[in-house]
Amino acid sequence: MILDYLLPASASTYANDIDVLFDVITVLVGIPFLVACYLFFAFLVRFKAKDGEKAMYITGTEHKYMKWIHRAHIPILTFDLVIVVMAVNVWYDVKQNLPEQESAVRVIAQQWAWTFVHAGADNTLGTADDITKVNELHVSKDTLYHFKLESLDVLHNFSVPVFRLKQDAIPGRVITGWFEPTVAGEFDVQCAEICGIGHGLMPARIHIKSKGDYAAWVEKESALALASASAPLPSSGSIEIAAR
Amino acid sequence: MAESIPVGHADEHADHDHHEMTFSEKYIFPLDHKMIAMQYMFTGMFMALIGGFFSYAFRMQLAFPGMNVPGWGVVSPNDYNALVTNHGTIMIFWVAMPVLIAAFGNYLIPLMIGADDMVFPKINRLSYQIFLLSAIVILAAFFVEGGAFGGAWTAYPPLSTKAEYSLTGLGSTFWITAVFLEFVAFLLGGINFITTAMNARAPGMKMWDIPMVVWMIVIASILFMLSVGPLLAGGIMMIFDQQLGTAFFDPDRGGDPILWQHLFWFFGHPEVYVVLLPAIGITADVMCVFSRKKLFGYKTVLYTAIGTGVLSFTVWAHHQFVAGIDPRMANVFTVTTLLISVPIAEMLFVYIATLYGGSITLSTPMLWAMAFIFEFLIGGVTGIFLGASGNDIYMHDTYFVLAHFHYTFYPIAIIGTYAGFTFWFPKMFGKMMNDTLGKLHFWLTIIPFNMIFLPLFVLGAAGQHRRIYDFTNYPELAMPWQQDLRVLATVSLCVMLGAQLIFFYNAITSWISGPPAGKNPWNSNTLEWTAASPPPHGNWPEGLPTCYRGPYEYSHPEREEDFWPQNEPA
């Protein structure tokens, strides 16, 4: 598929659906586009001015010509319908539906860094063994995560291209979304909403580990978290509003 | 028609004061619609040079991060944000709008409907003055403490309302004030365009006899006037938040940043059709002259334009799919957005159909008009990717968006303008432009244009996000093939910008010493070609024309000549 050539991975359960949608749109708009271009250039060549030949006088109300315009609507509307149905399905899956979580992570955006709070060994957020990292997000493959997205100051946007995921972070709100990683590796996290001078200076990395590797990481990091008395976490004092 | 209130002056003729106009009356404070049009045109073109210079500076940074850019210096992250913000803002509000609506509208409407001027010349003059003030304010922002605003042309709060976040407290206020003033200028201008076209038409000119470019500018003005209100309100709220400490958009104190987004985009989306329609109108008029063909489906074009205008009020939240709106709303807006592609597609089909059976000459204006159709087709189809909500989850805020809107805005603001300018230059200045230089300029603009933005589709699909000044910070975006594409885009931009010198050289030398144009060098039907080139004050001192037929009676079978001017009696 097209996006596979441009991105390092298709790394979430819904990334593939979005990739397929992209390909379908490419074909369904590509066909009318090519037809229109063909006619356009063909007419330009065929009807070049020739000495002694007058142009035709066509008002555009004659049925024999209008019918072509009318007929052209049918494939356009059909293609639009297919695209809408597919798009709405993908949208529902990613943004409206919230499957049950297997784990959770807090994503806190600020000028100009990402703070990620991982549930510790107890797999519960908000306890003493939570693992806080700056600009590093560690997750386990094949685990369904809820993310709770917040901002401490201005609008930011949590974007993980290999997931094909994106969500604005709004100060004063907690927005909930989900993802389930399917490919292990280390990938980019970008901020996708201009947030000031440092908008281009807040890259983060997501570390997707196999379940075993992740368990080992959690055990080690949780112990560290419990051992060091962590400073209170930044909180926007926000109102919880789910993304759905 | 006449009403009972006595008007106070019984004279049915224009009461001109028949003295020689001073330099100041003619050029600085003109009342003549043609001179006001030129003021808008030259101001718009000047601002285009500035906007273009900004794009040069920031694209040099993207291609060669950290370099000392000739003419600017090193582009800091702060500089970069200010450059992209003001590039966008200037190109839309201080280039596309003044040139397409105010310059062409002011110049063409009275001439094409057979009137001697706009109906309210003083308001016309005032609108330019306010516009000029707004241009000064937006540029002045670069010289105030903190520098120019850098929060993108969309200016989302809290970044745009709080100085501690933007670090451009004063610049932010200058920016929104300039935009506000520009809106006021165009509200005033719009009154003239609409009222003049509706009321001051030549005797015999029915609604269906009006040239398409006039219709389109009128519909665009109506669309503007009916959509800008909420953003004017939002602008006041933003200035109050910035300077008075109110909390309209401050979530910490009971406000809502998303409110701004709705107010902005409720106007912002119709705005793109406001600038699109005049360009489409210019294309129609140029195309009919150089294919010697009647416009295919005049009423179809008109109704699809009106339909598009109406539908444009229903799509705005497709800019906000992932902004934190209720996800259920996204489904509504994805449907309306895909729906709006239908009337526009229809319009483009009808334009292509106009070419069928034509007798086509690829003059310079015609090349530009044809380029408009082709490039806008690309822009239009790529919009589908973004209107489909499921796909927009991935593509929002990427360079795919940027490439899409440059494939729509560039045809609108640049290609449409060149089509109109090269076409009406003989009328405006009384001389013919050099066609060879015109074609050279065309190819050296169009080919580089595509080489700038086609790579950006690819980069956007690869996950490259907007408004980031240096992609070397992102391992997945710092690969050699991507940097190569960035360099290609930048080099193409430099070639394209350089090629505009050919245009300026051609325009200036033609104006000074080009061959005289005569009244109607293109053998066109519409009324402006019956006035002298250039038309004097009052346009037709010998008496205003009467209209006998529609504007596109080309190659009529009952006539030997392949054109039939509107003012020729039956």
Place this chain on the structure above:
Amino acid sequence: MSARPIATTRSAAGIPTQRLAVWWIIASEIVIFGGVLGSYIMHRLAHGIWADYAANTNPWIGLTNTFILLTSSLFAVLAHQAAERGDGKRAANLLYLTCLGGAMFLCVKGYEWSYEISHGMTITANTFWSFYYTAAGIHALHVIAGCIIMLFVAETAKKNLELHRVEIIGIYWHFVDVVWIFLFPLLYIAK
């Protein structure tokens, strides 16, 4: 020197040009006020606490101002009738009375606002008051602008010139009145 083009005297749409223009101005103004009031209503619905803040507006002052504006609109109508009869002097006097109504409106508002501000209900106190001052303030600016234009129209009408302008400024003034008719319940009654 002013030049009135022939274009201004034509009327292809069947409506006199100035009247057409003022209706378009009003159309765009409706959208401006619609934006302000729409935002206000959305916020109001989302913030129940605003009812507490809104309780502090004085409906009696609001009612007085409504009465003043409606009466001034009546004078504007009478001015139009006088102008139709060709009686410029009478039209001008009635326009002055309309203007006086506008001035009284502004004085009452000035008194109301100084009371509210001195009691801590400033524009930055909370978002209800931000909307209150912004909406009523934009309206007041339109009242001021209307009064100024009205004075110019009256000055010329006094000499029996440009009498058609009396109707035009009257239409504008009625619009300003109608906006207030919307503002009044939203800011003063809905509690």
